[in-house]
Amino acid sequence: MGDIKRVFVTGASTGLGEGLAHHYARQGAHLGLVARREEILLQHKAAWEAEGATVEVYAGDVSDTEFMESCAKDFVGKAGGIDLVFANAGVGIKDRIREGEAKEIAWLMQINVIGVTNTVVPFVPAMLEQGSGVLCAVSSFAGHRALPRRSAYSASKKAVTTFMDAVRMDLHGTGVHAMTLCPGFVDTPLTKDNPQMMFVIDVDRAVRYMVSAIERKKRTYTFPWQMNLLKEIVFRAPEWLMRKIAPQSRTKTMGQ
Numbered sequence: 001m002g003d004i005k006r007v008f009v010t011g012a013s014t015g016l017g018e019g020l021a022h023h024y025a026r027q028g029a030h031l032g033l034v035a036r037r038e039e040i041l042l043q044h045k046a047a048w049e050a051e052g053a054t055v056e057v058y059a060g061d062v063s064d065t066e067f068m069e070s071c072a073k074d075f076v077g078k079a080g081g082i083d084l085v086f087a088n089a090g091v092g093i094k095d096r097i098r099e100g101e102a103k104e105i106a107w108l109m110q111i112n113v114i115g116v117t118n119t120v121v122p123f124v125p126a127m128l129e130q131g132s133g134v135l136c137a138v139s140s141f142a143g144h145r146a147l148p149r150r151s152a153y154s155a156s157k158k159a160v161t162t163f164m165d166a167v168r169m170d171l172h173g174t175g176v177h178a179m180t181l182c183p184g185f186v187d188t189p190l191t192k193d194n195p196q197m198m199f200v201i202d203v204d205r206a207v208r209y210m211v212s213a214i215e216r217k218k219r220t221y222t223f224p225w226q227m228n229l230l231k232e233i234v235f236r237a238p239e240w241l242m243r244k245i246a247p248q249s250r251t252k253t254m255g256q
């Protein structure tokens with residue numbers, strides 16, 4: 001585990017957040033878990049404390065700035081500091097641009113963008129005082145390039161990457177590192193009904209990619225490797241090609 005012993009994870013009830021939190025739980029870390037479904041977090045607490053971890057549960061919404069500030073303060077106080085913040089909570093929506101529907105987009109932005117800033121920023125003073133720590137946000141392959149029918153999701157993930165890039169430059173030389181992970185398709189509840197996925201990996205494999213990137217203090221890390229290669233093509237692809245390869249459906253679940 002190296003120096004990572006105090007870990008704060010949002011979106012810890014299922015999927016990537018659960019997987020990453022469990023990885024550090026098995027190594028005896030002190031964890032702070034955030035999600036809205038308290039009953040699942042309490043089940044994780046019972047199971048993971050039996051494996052040697054210490055777990056604080058914070059049931060609530062990442063888009064609530066005051067709530068997230070109070071979680072950060074409480075966790076730093078209880079754990080005696082913070083080594084890794086994993087800003088992972090996120091949602092996908094059906095794209096309803098043609099219907100003129102703005103409400104769902106506002107909701108998604110509150111979670112996927114404001115939820116990340118609410119998670120990361122309150123921990124910065126504690127990390128600066130320590131002179132160490134990693135702030136890691138989960139963006140997506142979809143953040144590399146605008147995707148039709150995924151406009152809000154794609155834009156929210158681009159915002160996360162840009163925000164974390166700026167934070168990293170801002171904190172340069174302080175010992176605090178800011179980074180972004182860009183998963184391709186991972187088999188989680190978010191993607192369960194997505195019929196159009198490629199190079200799908202399971203959560204265990206995703207956790208291995210993510211832990212390795214965190215421990216090597218990568219800046220922006222796309223995985224699996226096939227999606228990292230595809231990223232280079234997508235960067236340069238003309239819009240007619242993007243229109244062809246983008247998801248055709250306007251389904252609720254999505255991933256990527």
Ligand SMILES: NC(=O)c1ccc[n+]([C@@H]2O[C@H](COP(=O)([O-])OP(=O)(O)OC[C@H]3O[C@@H](n4cnc5c(N)ncnc54)[C@H](OP(=O)(O)O)[C@@H]3O)[C@@H](O)[C@H]2O)c1
Pocket residue numbers: 010011012013014015016017034035036037038060061062063088089090091111138139140141182183184185186187188189190191254255256
């Ligand atoms: N799976 C993929 O293929 C894929 C690909 C690229 C990027 N990603 C990104 O990876 C992250 C995790 O997704 P996942 O695939 O692991 O999906 P998931 O299993 O659905 O996990 C999403 C997590 O976020 C939490 N969450 C959602 N809204 C929240 C809110 N308002 N406040 C607090 N917690 C909230 C959920 O818990 P509650 O419902 O209990 O609140 C859940 O723990 C997301 O940011 C997603 O965009 C996933």
